Amino acid sequence: MSPLSVTGWVRGTALASVLANLLLVITGGLVRLTQSGLGCPTWPRCTDESWTNVPEMGIHGFIEFGNRTLTGVLGIVAVLTILAVMRLRTEYRDLFWLAILLFAGIPVQAVVGGLSVWLRLNPWMVGVHFVLSAVMIALAAVLWSRTRRYSLPRVREAERLAHLEEADPTMGRLGAALLVLTAAAVYLGTLVTGTGPHSGDATSARHAFDAVTVTRMHSVSVWLTVLTVALGLTLCVRRGWAPGVRAGLLRMVAVLVLQGGIGYLQYFNGLPIWMVELHLLGAGLTVWAAAAAYDRMAVLAQPTRRETALVHVVTPPERQAAQEIAATEG
Template identity: 45%
Template structure:
């Protein structure tokens, strides 16, 4: 009993801090919730790839139930218990993503209690729970289509949309609401927009390669009917276009003496792209082992995040509203 009491005493400060992070949110805690949304959305994208790479895509052959008569894994002759456990575990992670999404929305709404209310943050935060619901429903489409590569591809791209929405929330919660002001030459910022579009095209071509390759998620799953060598070459061509545009962006930022944060952001993006390229070439020459494919999926998400970061670093909306003073927060806290 004493041990339990000590454990409760140790956990109480963390629990209080967690509660206050969304119910008595500040600009700092709002940003932390947005960062958490980025992490969990990238994370569930990678675990979703792991489901496919382990052949567990139909481990739960029905939706929303796992089997025809059970919401949790039950013994069936057509699927191994380990595959069912992997698929069901990924489904459970959806609730973690939903919890973080709800935290984002609550933090954005409660931010207004001290006069810091920002409707733009509420709208952006609302995209998180909405996106989780859409993704969950689309997951049902993926299962009922027997892992059709089109539905699987859309599932991944929706995740990238969720990541983009979460990163936008993260960026906007760290700045003000003044009109957007360029920090770099107009043409350089335009290049950043074209680079973002090129990276999204790269993601689209990447899912075509995945839908043509060997890791279907289940023996019953269909594949795209493209020639794998042709789509890999196309993917490689787009990769080199993206890398070239990134180098051009980095060079332009350097020669125009643009803000250091933008230059460092472009350098980080180039580094992530080159590392991702190394993983891609290695997995190709090693006949696409599952582990490296999963690492490549993580790399794709990180390239996307790094690209979005560069775009936001090339403009400013002024400083974010000042956090309320302790005197202003205390009366609200006392009502807990």
């Protein structure tokens, strides 16, 4: 490992970034499902007279203000992540810039959340708010994936980075398709929620879409994602892709089965609050798994990306041996 190496502390802050953004999705869902979206009726203050909620506002004020408070937690985690990778910013520029993006996304999310309140929970703006959370989870997932690749020998072995001859462009295209379909499923899910009964406040506007139609569109996007994962697993066997790719796709299978099961159960049981909250958690886990799988497949699909990753993960003797092997095979 190079003198400036990725440590357990760096991995820990990356994982904390994923979990903190996932927690924001959960608490945001709680705000919406308890109709606490306007528990603080203005922004950035909770009321015109107070920065915080007051007892007279009841439970809705506590729930909404608690969700807003998480912005501070996200900020602390983001700062710690930047500090963890600061000394690595020259040799591991990708980690540094991912950490910067995660930090920059926090004020953007806060402003979009404020606009949602000012617009009285307009469903389009609330949808954007959730999509931004999904983007933050995806960025944090890629950061976590790369810190593990750069520092854990077992991950390096599972990905077989040094086997440059195993690079397969089809893997990269499949990973991109998986990410796009997951994004489509998430976006269509916001339309389903914006059309359904859980608006965040009893007086908020809803989408005028037919609920059955948008639900079916969302379902189709999920099934296309499932088929893409199935194709990927088939190619893992037929083309001998690295075990790490198969492991990432199997994690996608696990979260998709969980998410799909909850989705159908909530649909046929009248959208009970606790099931919808679990479905939101499942959406976050799906984005996490999809982003990590995409990052792995995108790197392993191209020899140049494999070589770039190798520079970060191997010691000088190993690096020289890998280069000699590549030269011999070339």
